[in-house]
Amino acid sequence: MTLLPQSQLDPPPEPADGPEPPPFAEAEPVRRPRWRLLMHAAVMFGRELCYAVEAAFVTPVLLSVGLPRGLYSLVWLISPALGFVLQPLAGSFSDRCRSPWGRRRPYILGLGIMMLVGLTLFLNGDAIVSAMVTDRNLKRTWAILVVMVGVVVFDFSADFIDGPVKAYLFDVCSYQDKERGLHYHALLTGLGGASGYLIGAMDWGHSALGVLLGSEYQVIYFFAVLSMSILLAVHLFSIPETPLGRDGGLDPDAEAGTLLPDCHTDAPGYGTMPTETSRSHEVRSRSYTALRESNGITPTVKQPSKEAQKRMSLKSVLLAMVTMPSHYRCLCVCHLLGWTAFLCNMLFFTDFMGQIVYRGNPYAEHNSTAYLTYERGVEVGCWGLCINAASSALYSYVQRLLLPYIGLKGLYFMGYFMFGLGTGLIGLFPSLGATLALCTVFGIMSSTLYTVPFHLISEYHREEKEKNDGSSSQAARGMGADCAALTCMVQLGQILVGAGLGALVNAVGSVVVVVLSASTVSLIGCLFIAVFIRHVG
Incomplete structure (x- = not known):
């Protein structure tokens, strides 16, 4: 038997100050399953279906409650004016949201609820006011106000939700899946719009549902709200999102658990001493960081300091x-x-x-x-x-x-x-x-x-x-x-x-x-x- 020198048996010494090569630097990006990307894009189907309902019925609904023609253009100007002012600020705040649920999903949930509230006021405003107000002149004024508020709230939140949804996709997907995800978004957007226009083109007034629910508008509202509620929930539980840590960066423990749930082990490897637990933990942290970078789901920019976040304003x-x-x-x-x-x-x-x-x-x-x-x-x-x-x-x-x-x-x-x-x-x-x-x-x-x-x-x-x-x-x-x-x-x-x-x-x-x-x-x-x-x- 040939004996090797001791220098060949010992592991090569690590450089004292040099950077350690990341163990997973060449790892292939994690590919999201197609069904998860479709779940993520589901909210675009619901959003566009509701959009189509609004586009088809906003004019007859507003005219049916007696809105003067001079105020019609005001309805279309209020919502985009608010969105143009508030969207950049909210988008920047979502980059720094520290919710344990993630950065984007709290905003998406809030805007989805606002869409449902706006659609409720828009298609049912006249019925709601009729049940609460008896004076005819006062009822007409309140009906116009409630329907206008519903249109503005719905239009604002439906426009607003697109930005956080896209940012959510970019945060949780690798480079290859971003392209696939965007195409699924476009596919379901088109299908949702077609479904919404088809629902609006049907004569529901003389159907069994129309008789049961009271009117054509209530049937359309039922389909729109049911679809949006289910698809919003599917979207929110589609892909786990990593929350921000206290220092403004992504939580390494949460992210490592998301990416490599079964990779934690305390078994010492070749050339390591059992007592060097801190060193082993450091290696694993670097490994997760390297894998996270190779997968393209690191934050797009380094988070600013707490003082910079406090100074964040619209200006x-x-x-x-x-x-x-x-x-x-x-x-x-x-x-x-x-x-x-x-x-x-x-x-x-x-x-x-x-x-x-x-x-x-x-x-x-x-x-x-x-x-x-x-x-x-x-x-x-x-x-x-x-x-x-x-x-x-x-x-x-x-x-x-x-x-x-x-x-x-x-x-x-x-x-x-x-x-x-x-x-x-x-x-x-x-x-x-x-x-x-x-x-x-x-x-x-x-x-x-x-x-x-x-x-x-x-x-x-x-x-x-x-x-x-x-x-x-x-x-x-x-x-x-x-x-x-x-x-x-x-x-x-x-x-x-x-x-x-x-x-x-x-x-x-x-x-x-x-x-x-x-x-x-x-x-x-x-x-x-x-x-x-x-x-x-």
Whole structure:
């Protein structure tokens, strides 16, 4: 038997001051199962279903309770104005939330409850006031107030919830799963919108449910609230979220338990002494940190000090947004152009179908042929919106096939270009068949707006993390703040549309200008993407 020298039997000495190589540095990222990603995306189905119900019934409900036409635009301006002011602050606060349930889920739960409360007041406000107030004039005033509050609360919370949901996805998923998760979000968003429009298009008043619940609105409310409640609960329990520790960083014990629940062991390895428990614990902590970094679920920026958190205010958050890197700012501007074009078309599309395609008159007598023709056009317009929602769900899968070939910037450009071209053709040639066929481009734009910008945000953060080795100079900004900044552009676009488009229609005298304006803004967004949006590999 050959004896080896003692120097070959002893383990190599560790460097005194040098960094220890992470044991799991080459570990493959943890892949989330498909069913968990679908559970996470379920809330987008419920949100979009409720959105479709609001879009289909907000006008008849508001007019049925006697809202003056002069106050109608005010309803659409209050909610986005509040969201534009509050979303950046709430997004930044969610980056620093120390709830044991995680950073994002408490906000998502609160906003989901607000959506349900707003929907309740919106669809049942007249019935609630009728049961509590007997004076006729007072009842009309309170009914208008309650319904308006319901619309504002629902619209605000439904817009607001998108940012925390996206940040939650980015926090708990590896790089590969972020892409899959965004596509599932787009798929279920389209399916939820289609389901909501189909529920609204059915005649529930003469059905058994309509007789049982009292009216068509109560049946629609029942389906919307039941769907949103169940899917919100499914979303909240989809993927465990790691809470922040007391020092502002992610809790290493909680996160290690989430990632490696069965890896704790006290058995000494080769070359270790049984008494060196502290050293063994340190090695395991570094190991979990290395695995966490390789999985891409570390916090996007280092948490600021407690003094910095105490100084957090709306002014400081807005300042952080203004001073954000230029490629983030360009992405926000492009998102604003996209949503302005999309809302221009979507908010007035059924009116365009009734007045321009069917040549009806909404101001004629309600029993006249012109008014009935207009109503028929509005109904067909709702079916066009169903086509939009279905094409959005389908295109979410087409995006995954196109991404390796044209990249994120190419997908972004193509979505804006096809929407601008399609809406331009609808405005110039408003025939029934062509209009319904071109409703598919609305879905392409919808899927683009809900996925590509957030995917770009994720890529930018990943590049910054790789470049700065996990540190960042933008301490006041996190993933939640950047997602909130993008979502703010939706509110700002709604403010621009609500404040300016009505005056433009009155000046021109035709609803055609709405569709042509959407086309023009979208094509301007194409040029902006080509020149200013930074390409990522």
